[in-house]
Amino acid sequence: MQWETVIGLEIHAQLATRSKIFSASSTQFGAEVNSQANAVDLGMPGVLPVLNIEAVHMAIKFALATNAEIGKRSVFARKNYFYPDLPKGYQISQMALPIVGQGTVEVTLDDGVVKTVGLTRAHLEEDAGKSVHDLFHGQTGVDLNRAGTPLLEIVSEPDMRSAREAVAYARKIHSIVRYIDICDGNMQEGSFRCDANVSVRPVGTETLGTRAEIKNVNSFRFLERAINFEVERQIDVLESGGTVVQETRLYDADNDETRSMRSKEEANDYRYFPDPDLLPVVVEDSLIEELSQSMPELPEARCGRFVSEFQLSEYDAGVLTADRATADYFESVLATSGASAKLVSSWIGGELFSRLNKDGLELPESPVTADRFSGLMSRIHDNTISGKIAKQILDHMWGSDADVDAIIDREGLRQISDSSEIEKMIDDVIEANPSQLAEYRQGKEKLLAYFVGQVMKASRGKANPGQLNEMLREKLKG
């Protein structure tokens, strides 16, 4: 039988507020255990939650970025369950009236096809603390620093049909939340977490199959692998006559498999009810207007502008605008270096990215800032150095704070554009290779490359390649 995969994602984006959603404790990552858990976060008797205005603004910005309905009147609800890292015995979340309603995002797939994925809703809620199971013998340690950190839970429609599509969608949401600066997107630190609802059904049928929810996926690569594993598993179960059980499964990256975590049969027993401690949140039109004025240019718009304004290809513009940091870096370099968009684009996409990848760094952590990179592009642009030398210089810059000109001077890498100097080198090479010269003049023109190579070598790579080529052709003619 042919099977069709159906995937919906629930993404928890940690909002980049300074303080928690309902208390004035810090949300800073990596603090000393329980040093950022105050009476509200601990669920002490008699305390009251007070909502953080910035969390509300961030949720509205997300709605504006995804053409979503804004809940003008949203309500917080208690989701009741017991777990040690949830001291109140309930999580404050939103149920019937979320702050963000239906929306859409456009996702560009590998083959360039643009797919529209529906957003069901996005709601504000508080994060739980962290349980540590392996530090104490026979006991679990609880760190409540994370308890009360604001989350935006972004729920998609079951619109994805493959792991690749699910990853493309998740990347798009990741890009959006970073563009509008509401989440740092750090997956390792848990600031951006994806849960995938996965089911399969016979091709051509409409009814959804029973789904399993995969949790604990902390990279896009693992998300793809976890979904692929889960799809295979469900097909195996169904084809051998079994039934898929609705449950939560944990992805185990070490063994590349998903494992049953706990039965979700009680899933409908969270007994949500409106939280009496919090009044309805009302969003005025004036606030929406104010926030929409402050919205940055979003990825699609920026990509379109890069194509029309800088004559970049769709592909290059897409790479540069996939995240805001890259697009900002590109525009900063372009504005200050005087170099062409095409040159800057290919250097960022090529040499810069490959060095970042090699060192496992993100662009904001690049040892070469936009300012210094701009200096390098200027020197290629004004012919002080060739592209080949520029790569060497970039290596030097990677390991030091020196700027381009200092390195060029120190290493003696200035490009030789003095024609008399190049001519002298050409003459020397021609004189030293009489037999090759003869062959060339008899029509073996591919020897040109040999001569170019010899002169370049003599100049230690510094000869201006354009000039060298032109002069060499002339000389070889005789």
Add this chain to the structure above:
Amino acid sequence: MAVDAKIVAQVAHLARVEIDDASVAGFATEMTNVLDLAGQMDEVDTSQVEPMAHPLHAVQRLRPDVVTESDQREAFQSQAPAVDGGYYLVPQVIE
């Protein structure tokens, strides 16, 4: 709505409350009575009433995003039954 022994057991489980078999019937009756009391409201025509999440006609006030809390871990942990290395300790939870 009549609450039976099965529902009492389920609610007790969800609330992590231990009740002995002898008191189940009593709870079932009491819970049924509470639901019946609330059920009387179903007889009122509310078709013209906006659903409300809160009895007050007020809206949530918001606080600025500023950190004003300092670390009071020592004070909080002095009341906890078991702590170690800054962690609150609880009986082992195994997934």
